[in-house]
Amino acid sequence: xxxxxxxRGRLYRRCGCRRPDGRxxxxxxxxxxxxxxxxxxxxxxxxxxxxxRRKPHCRSGFPTRKDAHAALKHALTREDTGLSCQxxxxxxxxxxxxxxxxxxxxxxxxxxxxxxxxxxxxxQGITEGAPDAVxxxxxxxxxxxxxxxxxDIAAAHRGCLAAAVPEPEPAPPPPDEPREAAETPARRHxxxxxxxxxxxxGTARSLxxxxxxxxxxxxxxxxxARAACWQECIRRTPPRRSTSLDPYLxxxxxxxxxxxxTATVLHQEIAAKGYRGHYQRVKMAIAPLRRGLPIxxxxxxxxxxxxxxxxxTTTPPRRGLHATExxxxxxxxCPELDQTHTLVRQFAAMLDxxxxxxxxxWLDHLAASGLPALASLANAIxxxxxxxxxxxxxxxxxxxxxxxxxxxxxxxxxxxxxxxVPLLRHRVVLMAHLRRRYP
Numbered sequence: 001x002x003x004x005x006x007x008r009g010r011l012y013r014r015c016g017c018r019r020p021d022g023r024x025x026x027x028x029x030x031x032x033x034x035x036x037x038x039x040x041x042x043x044x045x046x047x048x049x050x051x052x053r054r055k056p057h058c059r060s061g062f063p064t065r066k067d068a069h070a071a072l073k074h075a076l077t078r079e080d081t082g083l084s085c086q087x088x089x090x091x092x093x094x095x096x097x098x099x100x101x102x103x104x105x106x107x108x109x110x111x112x113x114x115x116x117x118x119x120x121x122x123x124q125g126i127t128e129g130a131p132d133a134v135x136x137x138x139x140x141x142x143x144x145x146x147x148x149x150x151x152d153i154a155a156a157h158r159g160c161l162a163a164a165v166p167e168p169e170p171a172p173p174p175p176d177e178p179r180e181a182a183e184t185p186a187r188r189h190x191x192x193x194x195x196x197x198x199x200x201x202g203t204a205r206s207l208x209x210x211x212x213x214x215x216x217x218x219x220x221x222x223x224x225a226r227a228a229c230w231q232e233c234i235r236r237t238p239p240r241r242s243t244s245l246d247p248y249l250x251x252x253x254x255x256x257x258x259x260x261x262t263a264t265v266l267h268q269e270i271a272a273k274g275y276r277g278h279y280q281r282v283k284m285a286i287a288p289l290r291r292g293l294p295i296x297x298x299x300x301x302x303x304x305x306x307x308x309x310x311x312x313t314t315t316p317p318r319r320g321l322h323a324t325e326x327x328x329x330x331x332x333x334c335p336e337l338d339q340t341h342t343l344v345r346q347f348a349a350m351l352d353x354x355x356x357x358x359x360x361x362w363l364d365h366l367a368a369s370g371l372p373a374l375a376s377l378a379n380a381i382x383x384x385x386x387x388x389x390x391x392x393x394x395x396x397x398x399x400x401x402x403x404x405x406x407x408x409x410x411x412x413x414x415x416x417x418x419x420x421v422p423l424l425r426h427r428v429v430l431m432a433h434l435r436r437r438y439p
Contacts, residue, residue, distance in 0.1 A: 009045030009072050013038075014060055016417020024417075040420060041068035045075060063421050137384060137391035138398045139351055145380075146347060147313050149373040153340050154305035154312075156373075162302040163333035164326040187234060194230035201225050244277050245270075245285055249295050252282070256289050303330075312341045315348070339369055356392040359385070407431050 014027045015038055031038045042060030057075060062068040099115055106114065154161070200210045207225065211218040227233050248270045255266060263283040267275075270282070288295055303311075303326065311319065311327045319327070331338040346362055363385075366378035381388050391397070411427050419427075 008076065009043055011041060011043050011065060011068050011072065013040065014042050015039030018417070041065050043068045043072040043075075045072060047075065061421055135384075135387040135390065136394060136396050137387040139391050140397060140399055140402055142388065142391060143313070143351070145377065146344065147309055149377050150312050150340055150344060151305050151309035152373045153336065153371055154308040157334055157336055158305060160330065160334035160337065161305070161308060164308070164330040165302050190233050191230045194224050194227065194233060197221055197224040243281070245275065245281050248273065248275055249285065252286055253289075253295055256286060261286075261290070308337070312337070312344055313348075336371060340371065340374070343369065343374065350392055354393050354395075356389040359389065359392065403435070404432070407435070 012027050013032050015025060015029045015032060017025045017029045017031065019025060027042075029039065040060055041062040041064060042058060043062075044056055044058045046054040047057045059068075059071055059075075062071060099111075099118060196214065197210065207221050208218055210225075211221045214221065224230075224233055251270060251273070252266055255269065260266060263286060264279065266286065267279040267282040285295060308327075308330065311323050314323070316324070327341075331341055343362070343365060346358065346365075350356060350358055350362070363378045363381060366374040369375065408428060411424060411431065415424055415427065
């Protein structure tokens, strides 16, 4: 049982070890009982929130019980003084949550007075306390918000994404080969089972009765009964994904036609051309040629909405040849995505030139685009348009801070459950030092 602290709240030890199903043990790890250095100390206490209810406030990662106790005492002291214990909570977010909670408990007229005091007095007072401060919207978050809208539009037009993939050329049938040679035991079994089930469908017997007599599952009988031909009941092989061997398939086909049928020699030849894969993959690739069949070439899958959003938001010179061609075919097929691409490139030109003069016309184009995602973005930007103009025209941005946050998250995910606070602190300081030397 976790020891109680002298004040309200509790202190306990927890770790990042995981169960076989992937969940963390937390405070119930068996290693915490026998090893005093395993895991770290944490505290939990119920503190009031903006809506007046008590919510659990937990912090972990303390190397000793004394450090966790000091942090708990600090949280209780902040509660006594009326301060929020969430150090990362912005003032505007806290006031918004507080107003939202008060709206449910106060009279409408009282809530209106509270709202006016917060918006007119508090916000104005904070502005007067820092009169030289300029409100600037960060370019990173502006571009991130636009990218999310593009992904939503691509997801709404998911049916058009297949246009980015060229139609595969039909493979010519093998010359002078009997049709029965392509049959397999699975195909013969499907054909025989289809004929058997179809023989029962003309009778008045139910599918359950047919399944019991044939010793099959009812879903299997239903599938063969609904099928128009036995080919519909065969499990189709999914399209093969591209591999590192694909650029060398044409060379392997050419060498096979020249008379070289040894997989070891073919592997050595393509390895000299830059192939770094295993010999076994070459052996499997030329296996159809030994049976007189063509090499299985990969069939490309349609891109995901996230990939399409990445293509649209990427600068054209930085796109690869494949992405450029696929995006061109997609934009020719879908006018909505073509319109979105044009608007994204216009906003990117404003950011590159630091020129906010076209911003009002660009917002009008967003509102008139007929796309709900872009129209909502235009409304959000208009509410804070002076700050957005400052974000476009001034050099201030939080790119460095976002990079530091990414570094911290990376260290957290790499070392979660594998290191204590001293080692994590050392790695974070070392990474900051490297970033300063090699920006």
